[in-house]
Amino acid sequence: MISSVPDSLRFANSLATSFGNLGVTLGTTLGGWIIVTRGVQYTPWITVVFGLLALAMIILRKLLERNKRVQ
Numbered sequence: 670m671i672s673s674v675p676d677s678l679r680f681a682n683s684l685a686t687s688f689g690n691l692g693v694t695l696g697t698t699l700g701g702w703i704i705v706t707r708g709v710q711y712t713p714w715i716t717v718v719f720g721l722l723a724l725a726m727i728i729l730r731k732l733l734e735r736n737k738r739v740q
Contacts, residue, residue, distance in 0.1 A: 696719060703711050 700712055700715060703715050
């Protein structure tokens, strides 16, 4: 993120913090909802899904950065 806006480091850092907080909020909300509606035994499966989504985002970013450097 910082490499995208090298002239606005404070703004990039604030966005990173904001999205980190948003992720914690959404994860906690979804986890609580799953526990209330399905039971605590489903939380490991949600954790696996979120982990796979995070891994997919990392791979996507690496691919986009590689394509950006090639062009």
